[in-house]
Amino acid sequence: MDELRQNIITRDWVIIAKGRTDRPDEFVPTKKERAMLPAYVARCPFCAGNEAETIEETFAIRDEQGWKVRVVPNKFPALLPQRERTRKVSGVFRSMPAVGIQEVIIEHPRHDMTLALMPVAHVANVIRAYRQRYEAIRQDERIEAIILFKNYGEAAGTSLHHPHSQLVATPIVPNQFRIRIEESIRYFDDTGECVFCRTMGEELASHERVIEENKHFVAFIPYAALSPFSVWIFPKRHASSFDEITEPEIESLAPVLKGVLARLHVALDNPDYNYSIRSIPTGERRTDYFHWYFTIIPRISKTAGFELGSGMFINPTVPEENAALLRSVDLSQL
């Protein structure tokens, strides 16, 4: 099963090389035990009771017991709203003041919770907070792209254990967004179809790589997954911008997202991971060619010089086998 595969959406190539698992420095699913965390940590700025440690919240979902999900400005932002979006071009050197918005979505009042183990109804509240902030921030005309993402664990780039996600709103369209949108336009021109809808249709038909599916969403390992156990979650209804998500769709996304994270939690023993929501730049909204989606990347393999020098990847596992393993997880043990 050694082959090269090309992702039709990103045009990236990956080497699927299962034979390499006997290499000395090769991928092994980490079996570390994450230390049990306490429910409350006095010096954690995100724990319920420590609200004074954060900047004033921009949004919250509350009930009679208090807040469930809370959004605050990032206390250490790289981008600041109090700046002008002015481009400076001097020869080959191009710059702009670091204008933008950065927020933190505190996913739960308790320090020791994680999305994989939260009730589905709570995960839905986290997604509602994402949508509310996305809708609110896109009103700022200086913002061209909104990236919602989560860093879970040290290998994923965070040392803060309290469950949280982040939002970064940038005053430019990242080059990678433009490249992928151009590809999706080309596919639409050539076929009259959205490449994401088409891919989803073929993944559902083959079902080999599908992990979770319900009325509005499907989760699958991409055919040309760049790294082990990467998962994409697509909305079944064609929509380009994340904030087009409807209330029934949020209720459908929550169990799929939680289901995928719970399967990864069991199969890979609580791995570090990143996820992000890929959405159209804010200047566009409804298009025939682009389709928003969720991408989840467990951080269990390293990128090295080959990846950095080529943009290609080597995946030492087989997507179909990853999917079969995740489907076989017994979630009743959680």
Next chain:
Amino acid sequence: MDELRQNIITRDWVIIAKGRTDRPDEFVPTKKERAMLPAYVARCPFCAGNEAETIEETFAIRDEQGWKVRVVPNKFPALLPQRERTRKVSGVFRSMPAVGIQEVIIEHPRHDMTLALMPVAHVANVIRAYRQRYEAIRQDERIEAIILFKNYGEAAGTSLHHPHSQLVATPIVPNQFRIRIEESIRYFDDTGECVFCRTMGEELASHERVIEENKHFVAFIPYAALSPFSVWIFPKRHASSFDEITEPEIESLAPVLKGVLARLHVALDNPDYNYSIRSIPTGERRTDYFHWYFTIIPRISKTAGFELGSGMFINPTVPEENAALLRSVDLSQL
């Protein structure tokens, strides 16, 4: 000094955000002491004396004492030469047998050497081995791109301490290569100039980010460096393919490459790093628009969900300050 910068060559945007260094989970130059290695390790397949542990060599540079640099096929390859380059397209699923060539360049007979500390004349031999293999492998008509790279240290993706580099020859042009070449063609069309030559000229004129320079090469921190202390080394003479390098140019590249690695070794206390050589796909050779170069990336910061979800980066240091620090290193202490 918080700003966004765009690299004119890659079109990537980076957030230069020095203010974030007081973040709890932020970049700190690692000050770890690398364990002293022995000169010879009985179970190391790359140590002089253990040649029987490797596959038969494809190239070596020898003197009366024995080999100086030695090239062998990768014992655990993902790509194999005994395969056909045939594309398979089935709906959205595209694949090809994993055909290609992977070799290991053993840089020194001794286990405890590293390029940063080797004599310049030895570094020149390593580059000669790169060129010889590049020239030889490009003759294979199934090969479309050759990636030469080095993984140094565990954060850079290797657990093998013996000094070595790698070569991966692929039967496809990586998408990232195509994107960058298209950009370079567009720049050439619009200006009649190579964007790399133009960038080098402006970097030399400003000199703010230049670290090393001699007759044929210049090393600098890119204006829009994606991560701390990334370095580019450009040949001054316009050439698209690495194997166009001449013998006088090899003798000029060796002290610049060694100089950069030695400065990083001292300034960052022997950091893990990757480097790679970016060259035109093998199907082309002489072009007006593309320019080969060396890219060196110390692995001292982590990529997280923002980078994975946008292709943008946050650099918590300032390129001009990185360059000033590297220039100020006293190499006499080595």
